[in-house]
Amino acid sequence: RVHISACFDHVDAPAADADADADDIRVRLFINGQPVAPSRTVGGLIEGNACWFTDSTLTKCVSDTPLTFGSSFVSGEVTSLICDDLLLFPEALSDADAKTLFDLSAASSAAEIAAEKSAARVTLATPVITRLSQHSAEIGKTTRITVLGQNLANARLYCDLPEITAVAVAGGTAEAAQFDVTVPATVLPGRYLARCVTTAGVSNAAVVGFDRISTAADGAFTETAPAESLPVSSAGIINGTEQKRIWFRAKAGQKVVAEADARRLGSTLDPVVEIRSQQGGPLSIQWQQSELRGDARAAVVIPADGLYYAELHDLQFQAPGGSIWRLFVGDLPPSSTAYPPVLAPGETAIRTASSDGVSQPVAVKKAGASVASAAATAVVLPLPPVSPEPGIHAVEPIDAAWPAEPVDATFATAPFPALNASGRIAAPKEQDALNLKVTAKQTLHFSVAARSIASPLRPHILLYNGENLVAQNDGEAGANDPSFNYEVPDGVTQLQVRIRDVAGKGTPGHVYRLQVSRTDRQAFLLTTREAGLRLPANGSVPLKVTVIRQSPSFRYTGPIRLSLSGAKGLTVVPDVIPGQETNHDVLLMITRSATAGSDSPADSLRIEARTEGAEPAWNTTLSIDGLPAKGLTLPGETILTGPAETVPAVILPEGLPPVLFRGLPATLSVRILPLQETLPPIARFEMQTTEPLRREDPNKPDSPLKPAVGLAAFQFADASTATSALSVNVPLDTPSKVIDAVISAEFIDQPLAPEGPVRAWTAPIRLIVENAVNASAPAEPVKARKAAMAVVPMTIRRNPLFREPVSVVFDGLPAGITATPASVAAEHGTADVALTLTDAAPAGEVPGITARILAAGGQIIQSGIPVRLVVE
Template sequence: MTRPPMAPLVLLAALSAGVADVPARAGTPTIGDITPAGVPRGEATALTISGGNLDNNPRLLAPIPVEVGPAPEGQASDAGHWRLTLTVPADTPVGTYPVRVRTDDGLSNAVLLAVGQVPQVVEQEPNNTEDAAQAVTPPVVVDGEAADNDVDFFRFPGKQGDRLVIDVRASRIGSGLDPTVRLTTASGRYVASDDDSPGFLTDARLIVALPEDGDYLIELSDSQYRGANRPNYRLLIGAIPVADEVYPIGGRLGETVGLELIGGTLPDPVVAAVTLEAPEGTARLWPSIPGLLAGVPEFDIELPGALAIGRSPELREPADPEAPPLRVAPPATINGRLELEGDEDQFIVLVQPGKTYRAKVEAALLGSAIDGVLRVLKPDGGQIAQGDDAAIPLSKKGRNDAVTMNSPDPLTEFAVPEGVTEVTLALRDLSSRGGIGHPYRITVEPVEPTFEVELMAPEASVPRGGAANVPVNIARFGFDGPVTLSVVDPPAGLTVRAGVVPAGQTAGVISLLAAEDADLPGDPIRVVGTGQGPNGPIEVAAETMITFASLAGFPTNVRPQRGLPVANALPTPISVESPAGPIEVVQGFSAEVPLSLTRAEGAAAALEVEGVSPPGGLTVAKATIAEGATEGPVTVTAAPDAPLGPALVAFTAKGKVNDADRSFAVPAVAVEVVAPASLSLAVANVELKAGESAQVAGTLARKPPFTQEVTVSLDGLPAGVTAEPVTVAGDATDFTLTLTAAADAAAAEAAAKANAAFKLGDADYPPLSAPLTVKVAPKE
């Protein structure tokens, strides 16, 4: 079944009941927890969002339609708690969705909110013994918490032969709990247990056929009795249609994909079609598959995970196991599954000798049980490369200090030996497992010089009439050229200063400026980096990896976010403006950037201004803007070897306003790093006869404040021709070179050049040069 694409981010105002009206800017909102951690669709649910600065006209942002209502009677909101009722439409796909709070002060961090389809109850303490077990009636979701060494018990009635799912969702909803679950009869007879279920991160899931009529007990706790970092869980109990496998586990954006669902509580395979469309900012899709296809019309079929959305052509392994291996021309994505224990799937990839390729497996992080091992083989069976667990960069991509997450999904790069035009990709499970629940995707592509654009902030709050600076990291993979940053179609009221990340450098910035009447709803903006590669233009959309759950410091639930959600915030008491530029900065010297300030009444504080990760070769000296002053300069200095060309420099201003430390973003300024001087000659060619002289005039065009003495000389002259170096004084620009041909100089012609030599600081500056063709004519 095809469902229309999800709506774009929806912004809905909360009703004002119980929410204090705070006119002054208190700081951007933050979310620490949402309780309960999910809602049943189609039903108004009381919700508490806990965190900070939540009391200035809060609204909820979500990638699905939502309806926000007032808190239940008697429940008031405050800065630390926004209490509301939330309703999502009854046809919303079951899954987890990132949500944020937008207030008049800006935009919060993202937290996952689960959407379910069965009645929901909240865990009631004390339920930490069998005798105190909380009674529930399936189908049900219990929304609870197991902090520290808490153990929770639940009792439910069942009948012999009932096929149930008992699914503890923790890391999948952004929790730091590592759950373990145990099922017994009320009399204590063991039925089943689970800890880490393959394909479910650190979560636990049972699918059981009940052995007898009567009551059953569920025991749930953290496996190490140290539940922390938002130790929430959602316990699903019931004869709900759930699949152990959806195949394929992804597809190409915009295409309609035929899906096969098997295993779990499904008695027979189910086939459905889904169109892979998703709003800006999302990289995965929760489809809605009606349970009617499985004979359970009152429910949708729940999937192991969201579907991946790819960009390459998609292929599937042959359905006939006796068919020859699929032949693939990169770039392409292969969809397959390990259908039997010990299975190893093989594919032929057409390659070019001497070229490097990348093969990436997606499985475990998409809900598959595979712990993959990928081999790359030559036609004679010899191994070229092997990939096992891969380190996924979460932040500071491409750098030695990158923050990474260890993934069971393999990735390998391999160089094709000479004479080899095809290789075999062979994928198996590390423990030789297979069967239902073992689908995968392999993307193989040539390794070309490229880069990635990483936003070093997951969201931005831009004060009206002010600015916000977002650092950008350029991860370079064989590409060393300049990267131009831009925002595609910024919304009304938002202007952008981006610019160029110089060749070979990684640090960039974009400045977002909001008009005084801007109304930026929090939708993601599309940030793009472009560069000129060896085979044509390279265009890369920016991403951020967001960690929603971690366990003992190790990330367990990480999702990519495409684009940058942006909302406006209240005006700040001080706004600092800067010129757009460009401002010339001479290598080895400094230039002043004039700043102007607009101060609200009472905001007369002195400010310290400093640079925000300036590009390599540029430094920003700390500057002080005096108390009450409305203007002041900041100094940018270029090192003698600073890369020539455009760059972008952003600043931040800090001061104590109304007894509180405050920071104010200063919009980035475009600078142009230039050489201290340029050298030119009045002519490009000179001819002289043996025994004669000729003069060539030249100009040394200086860039203030460069006043060093410069020595100009000629080299590469024909044999028998000489020219004495000349000195150009610090206050001079013009010079004359005299060339003399010896009386016995032979006829000749040479490509000579004039060189201007000088020092910047204690180091020799690379000589400036100008070409000069010198010809010696025969003597008459």
């Protein structure tokens, strides 16, 4: 709420004006009785709290244009307001007058209104993580980590691995919170996500590495106090031209590796790693390496006993302020790429691979959000990214080529799981050959992942039928990961896939994953950008999810069954996503049906999804876009829910229209069920939908948004009224046929109260959008003569649910031709539009004539209907 007073009077402008005459206009603005200083002016000058226009008079400012308040131009309004009162005075007000006017107008509410700084949304102090004191913790121990950022008072720290616990240390502030992080000995080394939760929400995610090398503070290993045994690591922040060093003692013949962990932790540092002698002589240097996702790793065999140091700095010696880093030094195992790069259902033997070799295998098993290994102690560094993949898995032996026996790729049983074959081009000029058993007449999709898994391989895939090359792709000479489709010819039961590097390179770290699948295999993906939710103890919040039903390697149009894992007392509605032909968005409601205990103010949840119908089913987990995923060992799949205030009521949709007609407003109703004895007097409603945003000019990102399906402005209701009817606007050019929507209600004391942090939501509703009519003119031109009458017959095909009168109006008629609008009764489907032609009518076919259909209320429900007319 705001009181505005604008004052105009004739006064002589201050010294900047050349004369002393009272021929200047002074403009002053008062907000809630207080003067407001102008911020800028065009063609005037600013002095104190006034704006001046020199050598002008108010008589020149008189306009006969009507003054309107509210929606004067519906398609171009930039403000929304409710005007309670308008007063005009014949003279300008003084500062004291403006203050008195506000006090009199606002009366007892003056103090309250003056305290309302904005009608905008109340912004919650959501926690923000800037960085950690160290982005690592040692497995099997408890590490104290300080989280630095904003709004961290009373925060809790959560990791995506449920086995890891973090206990808050007393004395934390809004800018720094300390936690004792305990990592069980069974945790598989890797990089995982950590987030803070407060009553105001969930923070951004930070990447934390868990491994078996303790982390020393920056500067712990110096020339006078070097590391006497390896491996060691150090961590901190680096700025500008700084150089960070770890001094160590080593013996002749000892292999030493120095590896930077920065980019994989979310740092903006461009790392360079050097190993030097005590005198500064360079022994090895490396900078950003793609297989390390932008980090660097240098290795050397020590030439003589003595002191050495590993150094880290920015490539341009321009490290952005506060860049985080960690530096490992020791005889480190390979760490670039996981082999295989995918986890099969059950247990997978994983190695790590780099250009200089591969590690020993470790058996890894993923169960829900947890990942475990029977021999986790064998893994020293954080494990590179691995992706859980359902389907058939084959792995090329580490010390041999693919066997000659063909791998089954017949895909005879639904849901036709894909074949994931992992291999390596381990030496220069090497070419892998994998024989496949296939089914004739199937269209198969072949794709090779290398760049996408940070492998240095630039794959060229070739497909052979016997000795004949039938398909190939080199990803534009290695610029992209290659793929293609191929229909197996009739009578063919075996094919051979060959893979090589486009440049003939090869090392033990040149890993690839070949996927072969039917193009119509029954699979889908679910994604969301919401990694955290504020969830009331007694309510729901919407979660927008993208459903990818079609891609080059799968197609599924059936229903999708949903379930939640990892959280107690939470449910998802709906639990089945209806079938649909195309990719689309849906709104899910996450509801807390039981209050979390005081020792668990937040919940971690994962949304599992599966095809509905016959077994076996395709299963997948909702993935989260927008997380710092570059170096994560496992993809982000956990949504963190923080606590929120309770909602005072439940709202239920009622009286939903069976269909929305483009161009026509619709009405739907909601019922309010109070959850407390008294409610604030007003319910304010809004709608959120899955309709894609559209801009007036799609080529300009700052172009205004087109109108979308949604509630009309100012949808208020008396909160004590059980059922409220809401008006829905449906633009004529709405492209969507199906829209998911949820309606929210805020319970407030006055209509323009600031938007609050908590609201009640309906369950998702599905809105069907259709045309009310489909009208057409004759395909052949109607012939007419000058100085005569003519009739254009129109056909009106109505939607079965639309039974209202309409009218037909012609547009684009040239001079000399007029048309009388034709009315069409609700029960009729044709109309004759009468034309009157004068001698001035142009001869020949008249271009640009169109028809539009108007509803009884004057709304356009179809436009741009071509009409052909020939004047003889």
